[in-house]
Amino acid sequence: MQNNQEKTRNSVFIKTLRRGVLCSLIPLLFMSTCIFVLDLQRSLEQLGSVTVNMLAQSDQMVHYMMEDVMRSISTLAKDPSVVDFSMRPYLRDTERNSNLCTLLSTLSDSYSYVEESILYSPYESLQISSSGLIAYGLQEELSDNFQQAKDTCTACMQISSVEGGMQKMFLTIGIPAYSNDPQAIAVLQIDPGAFFTLSMGGDLKDNIKRNLYISDRDGNLLFSDQELEFSQKITLPHSDLSTGSHLTLAGSALLRYSVFTNPQLGWRYTYVTGALSGNNSWLPLVIPLLISVLASCVIGLLLAYQSTKVLYSPLEQLISALPEPEAETSQDEYQRLAGYYDQLLNQRDEVYEQVEAIRPLLLKKFLVSLADSTQISRDEVLYQVRILEVPFQATLFNAFFLQIDNYYALPYSEQEKQELKAQMQAQISACASSIAYCAATELNDETLLIICNLHSEEPPEIGKQSFRALAEEIREELEGLWPITVTLGIGQICRCVEDLPLSCQRAKAALAYKLYRGQGSIIDFEEVQVEPHQIYYDFETVHQVVNRVRTGDGRGAVHLLQEIFRTFASQQQVPPKQVRAVLQYLTSGIGEIIQSAQLPLEPPAELESELSKKATLPDMEVWLTELCMRTAEAMRRTSSDRVRQNAERIKAYIDNNLTQDISLSSISEYVNYSPTYVSRVFRQHYGASYIDYLNSSRVKLSQELLSARGDLSVKEIGFQVGFNNLQSFFRIFKKYTGMTPLQYRERQDR
Known part of the structure; x- marks a missing residue:
């Protein structure tokens, strides 16, 4: 019950309606005004405290700017020309004096608020300024500053009045800086407006109109920025105001003064802004205001309800599409939507991670499907390339079938063979990276498929040579790294990725001619004849071999088998598929003999598998010759034992x-x-x-x-x-x- 009540209270409809009612009821505005009047003093004090802190930060910025200038003067004092000037202030040393003018000009340009920089030697009363002036004598108002800088070993700030009531600021610094016996002084003429504008930055510049005044310890105005206009003259600055925030009436305007005084320089920062404007004639309006509020309450409630229904309708449709939560929850509709959205994002991230994890497997499956052209269509090829983001270019394509010779006889474990094939795939890609993009994958234990795509566009004749050279480079690289030999079948060149299944089919057909070409060869599809032929021999020879084996005549069976292989070798253009069909038929016949006679030899399935591992005619001939001899010998032994057993059975029958x-x-x-x-x-x-x-x-x-x-x-x-x-x-x-x-x-x- 409590959960249902919590859900009702947290409903977005209820929340929206409540906010609409609150926003539509004018009495709430009146109450807010009363609260504002009651808390005005406390709020203004807090705001004033914040403003004073901001003024203090601006004053601190002034201090940092002064220190920055002092560091620049200290750096200037170490310059050989300045040191020479302090020791030999001669007017005739034009080259040095010209260099000093350049240095002073650079110093003035480094600070936007420095109007002019002057270097002065009291011994010869020689001054050099950044404006290029080189003359004897110093301004009268700066002579005392030099003496004070010399006596106190500090920088002195001199302020002089100018027309319009504003002041001019001079910063006098002994050279060497902070030395007990300065030999010269550096005078910087500072623009108060630029100086204080930069020191204030953007901290006190907001949307509220305000006046800012900065004066020295004697009450002289250094800087002012006025945005407010008052109905009567305001005398500023008020020297009787202490550091802090103060409220003062100026006619009908209530002003807030925020004052901060620098304890070292004695500068006073006065920040003036309006706290409350208008007259006090609002009190008689309370009664009619209350009457209007009562009238607007009913209208406001109706409008709030109708507007809430309109606003809530789209959200209600979204919520109805969400699955029901598994457990009771006090979340509102927005929170449920946010939670469901987070779940979708998490699921999307998980899907992306899973896709990235299985991308190599998907690419391998795609390449394997290319090798079997019956499993993939042209449109499916384009779709897979786009989904897997395979970096193919619109250049020539070709497929290679690579077979590891004598794979099953390699002196490696299965795990080592798998690692070998993985390293070979990586080496193939690296070897071909200069001229083509290569994607290699394993088709079976001993065969790899390599899809090649040239980086640059070439005519088919040149492309054919490039693919042939690439195949030779791959073979040499692999045979140089590992103690193996490989045979490659090169498919047909194609211009578009959709024709890759056909190229794979042709490469597979070319590799089958390893039967004639032998191990370690490169066989181009265009170099062999792959059209189907009629069976060119009589199966009677195969039957005779099987019968000779059945009767135990191994020598006769081998003699006939040699005739079959001589026929194959003399007609090398016979498709290897037909050759294998003949030898498979022969192997099946011998397997039937083994199975029917229950000979202790390999089962027929194992014989067929072993034949499929033989890649060349010599290998097949050696294996079949050895199989015929072993089977014939076994049949001979089995026949003798059977004769004895049957004769004994006949004798026992007669005796009984x-x-x-x-x-x-x-x-x-x-x-x-x-x-x-x-x-x-x-x-x-x-x-x-x-x-x-x-x-x-x-x-x-x-x-x-x-x-x-x-x-x-x-x-x-x-x-x-x-x-x-x-x-x-x-x-x-x-x-x-x-x-x-x-x-x-x-x-x-x-």
Whole structure:
């Protein structure tokens, strides 16, 4: 409840209405007048005190000005010409006297209030002035000053009356200054008006009309500045007024006198301004004034309310657009607006800081998007350049693709490689700074994109040479600083920044021809043929390589692989993309062999990644040759193990099913191989056909039964060991033993 009341009181509408009511009610003006009359004396005293302090500061300024003059005289006294004059005041020394006139003229010009400077020697009564006068004798009014300066060792101020009641001021200073025995004097004729105007400065010059009087200790007027006009003559200065502020009536005018007296010089500063003007006839007006106030109160209240509504309406619309405060607050609308404005400023500053922090990342993203022309349009290029404030000029552009050769074989850790690439980017910009602006960024582990923009306008033919020279300089600089080699692909020159994606595409295509050119080369897009070609070879050769590897014939596979690479080398204008497609197909076939045979070699994905790291045909040939040999050898070992395992499975099946009807079909169905493979594998491992092993095993079993089971007939034993008829049993038994089953039993019985 208290918070709601506080909010109501702090509402701008209420505040505005209150101020409108206060401003519209005339009685408040009457009350203010009464308060003014009651506090007039106290206010005038305070104002007078301030004025006296200002006069004291002006007097202090006079003191500082005098000290400044004294310092100038002291500097003058050290001049060799002045020293010579004090020792030898001769009129005939014209060169010295001319020099002294120049010095005195310079001294007079240094101070706007010094009218004339005079140098006087009492021994020869010779005087030299800044006006060029060189003569004997000194003004009578200054002779006493010299004696006083000599006796007291101080500067003396002499004041002489002139026409119009004003005074002329002379400052007499012994030379050397403050010496116990001055040999000469310097006399400065000072304009009181300029002197005191400068000393007063702007401290006492305000919008209030006032009179200013400055007099000496004898009451002689030194300076006056009158802006007030009074109805009767005012006798100034009032010598009976002490330092401070005083109120005095002059006719119908109430005047305020502010007086300050210098304790050393005895000068008196009198500052006169009007304190209150008019007559005292305002008292009878109080009654009609009260009547008019009562009439104006109602009108004033209505006007205040209506004007407050009009003034508050725009503010109310602004407040309605602000979000509601999270907590109750006693702030008024203006304070809420100010707080919300401060929040917006803080958010803007935070956004600017965030933008500056991520500007390098945004620039890198922009450059990467240039490398992939499908991700950015021409309009988007212009927009990004303008937003990121990239310092491109309307000159020639070009794109370089830089690849670090054998990057994955470098003897550095990943962190060291990243630092190396960062240093390379900085070095590229520094290397190209004399002729072009370069922006470099990392595209992948081993490739950098460099965008170049020449500083000066050049024809395309000259620009092409400049870009080529720049590429060579970058390569030499990088290879000279680090133990690496780099290959650069140069794109197509373009005149406008919107064509940079095309230049990047051409630079990438040029770099792909590193496949033929080798490492450490510079490949210009215009030097290679990048149009697509028809597949120029039969994939049957690739299939043969894969089949040779599958059968374990490594030498045959390598021989065919060499034929493929010889074909590539003889047709170097075949696009590298197609070459890589062929080798990728070959690598995929070998990967399928590894995966299907479960060989202990690299998985297919790793093989494809490893192939992509090979940049030249020789590197690819060496790697694929080694891969084919390893895979063929593994297949050879795997095939031998598989034959043994399958033969043992066939033998175990026969041993476990001797008494059953066993055929080649039932065995092949059990081991899940073709009958031909079953027959070939069993003979390859055991040196006999499966049927020989089956018959010999049955004969051995029947021999055991014939010896041990006399209760069984020969026929029963034949059927029990797996023979289908008695004739087959007798024939096969006699084949392996040389006798019939009956003969074998009879021999065993004997």
